[in-house]
Amino acid sequence: MQRYDRSRQKLAMGLAFLAGQVDAIGFVVAGGYFTSFMSGNTTRLGVELIAERAPAWIPILIIACFMGGVVAGALVAFGRQGQHKRILLAMVTAMLGVATLALAHAHDMVFLALAAGAMGVANNVFSREGEVTVGVTYMTGALVRTGQGLAARILGRPSEAMRGYPTLWLSLAVGAVCGACLFAMNALVAAGTASGLALLLFVFAVRIETRA
Structure with missing residues (x-):
C-alpha cells in the first residue's frame, strides 16, 4: 500500500469495501460460501x-469462476498496462450488473458465478508484471503486515510496513456489514448497490489513469 499515492490507496480501499459487500451478499445467497x-x-x-459427504459442486463452481476471472483479468493487465484499471473495473461493473439481473430472476447460481468471477478480475487491478501488489478481496496478508508493524513499534523500531493495511482491512469489514444490512432489507437493492459502487470505482480509475 505504501508504494501508491493517496488516490490509488483510496481506490484500493474502495475495492476492499466492494469485495466485503459482495462477499457478504454471496455468503447469504449461497448459504455459507464466499465469492x-x-x-x-x-x-x-x-x-x-x-x-x-455432501455434493461439493457449489464450492468447485465458485472457485472455478473466481479462477476464470483472475485469468481474464491478468490477460488484460498484461496487455493494457496504463489502462488496465479502468478496463478491469468496467468488466467488474458489467459482471455485477448482470449478476444483479440474474438474482432478480432467482438465478442464484448464475449470480454467484458472476460475482466470483468479478472478484477474480478485481484482484488484478493492483498488479505489476503478473504479481498482485495489493490484495483487495482477502485480508490475511493485510493483517499479517499490521501485526508485524505493531511488533516493530513495540520494539521501538520504525516501520512503514503496516501503513494503510489496517484501513484496508477495515474497509472490507465495513463493506461486509453494509452488504449484510442491505441484503436484510432487500436482496436486489444490495446487489444493485454493489454494481453501482463498482461503476463509481470505474470512473475514479479513469480519472487516476488519465492524470497519469
Whole structure:
C-alpha cells in the first residue's frame, strides 16, 4: 500500500469495501460460501467431501469462476498496462450488473458465478508484471503486515510496513456489514448497490489513469 499515492490507496480501499459487500451478499445467497474468500471455500470443499459427504459442486463452481476471472483479468493487465484499471473495473461493473439481473430472476447460481468471477478480475487491478501488489478481496496478508508493524513499534523500531493495511482491512469489514444490512432489507437493492459502487470505482480509475 505504501508504494501508491493517496488516490490509488483510496481506490484500493474502495475495492476492499466492494469485495466485503459482495462477499457478504454471496455468503447469504449461497448459504455459507464466499465469492472472494477462496480459502474458506476450499475448507468447505474438504469438509463436504469427507465429513459431511455432501455434493461439493457449489464450492468447485465458485472457485472455478473466481479462477476464470483472475485469468481474464491478468490477460488484460498484461496487455493494457496504463489502462488496465479502468478496463478491469468496467468488466467488474458489467459482471455485477448482470449478476444483479440474474438474482432478480432467482438465478442464484448464475449470480454467484458472476460475482466470483468479478472478484477474480478485481484482484488484478493492483498488479505489476503478473504479481498482485495489493490484495483487495482477502485480508490475511493485510493483517499479517499490521501485526508485524505493531511488533516493530513495540520494539521501538520504525516501520512503514503496516501503513494503510489496517484501513484496508477495515474497509472490507465495513463493506461486509453494509452488504449484510442491505441484503436484510432487500436482496436486489444490495446487489444493485454493489454494481453501482463498482461503476463509481470505474470512473475514479479513469480519472487516476488519465492524470497519469
